[in-house]
C-alpha cells in the first residue's frame with residue numbers, strides 16, 4: 001500500500017519510519033527513523049528547531065521508549081541539519097565533505113544575502129519562500145563522526161549502511177540504506193513532485209548516484225522532499241537530469257544565459273513538477289561545470305527564479 005503523503009511519522013517497515021513534510025517545496029524536507037528496541041537512529045533533522053521539536057514529539061508519542069543515539073545528516077543543506085542541537089546526547093554522522101560544507105552554511109549567510117537583496121522583486125519572492133521558518137534560535141551543531149566512501153552503522157542489532165554518492169546535489173551527499181527492510185533514505189539525491197536544486201553538481205555525478213540507487217535491492221525509497229516512492233520514480237528523475245544536462249550543454253554552446261535557457265526547456269513529461277524556477281539554478285550549475293571559473297554564481301541566479309512560471313498549468 002502506498003504511504004500517504006501527510007505531515008507526520010509513517011511506518012514503512014516493521015521498525016523503520018519516515019517523517020514527511022508536505023508539500024516538499026523549499027525547506028519542507030523529510031527525515032527517517034530506524035528503531036531496534038530502545039535504540040533509534042535518526043536520518044536528518046529539520047530546517048528549524050521548532051519543526052525538529054515537532055518531529056521528536058511525534059517520535060516520542062509513537063515510540064515512547066526509543067532513544068535516538070545516532071543522527072545521520074545526509075548533506076549540508078540547512079533543512080537537513082539545523083535541528084541537530086535538540087539531540088545533544090546523540091553522535092552526529094556525516095560525510096567529511098558534508099561536514100565541511102556545514103561549517104560554511106549556518107543560517108546567517110543566507111539571511112544576510114536575502115536581506116542584502118533589498119527591493120529586488122526576485123529577492124522579495126525568496127524572502128517570502130523562507131517566511132514560514134524562524135531560524136533565530138538555531139545553534140549550528142556539527143557532526144562528531146565523519147567518513148568517506150562507505151560506513152556501516154548499527155541501530156541496536158540492525159544494520160544501516162551509509163553510501164557517499166556526492167558531489168552531486170551538494171559536495172557530500174549520502175544515501176542511507178536499511179538492507180533488512182529494503183528501505184532507502186536518499187536525502188536530496190531524490191526530489192519527488194518538484195524540480196530538484198543542483199547546488200554543487202556535477203549533474204553527471206548525480207546521474208551516477210541514481211544508477212547506484214537503481215542497483216540497490218530496495219522497495220521503499222524516501223526522498224529528501226516529496227512522497228515515498230519506488231524505483232520507477234528514480235528512473236524518471238534520472239531522465240530529468242539527463243534532459244537538463246543535454247539542454248544546458250546545448251544552450252551554453254549557443255551562448256544563452258541561464259534564464260534564457262530555462263525559458264527554452266522542454267517540459268514534456270515533467271509538466272507536473274513544482275518549482276520550475278529552479279531550472280535557472282540547475283542550468284546555471286551545468287554552466288559552472290562548463291565554465292570552470294565559478295560563474296554564474298548561484299546567489300546571483302536565485303533572484304531570477306521567479307521569472308520562470310509553470311508551463312501550461
Ligand SMILES: [Zn+2]
Nearest residue numbers: 029079188224
Ligand atoms: Zn533539502
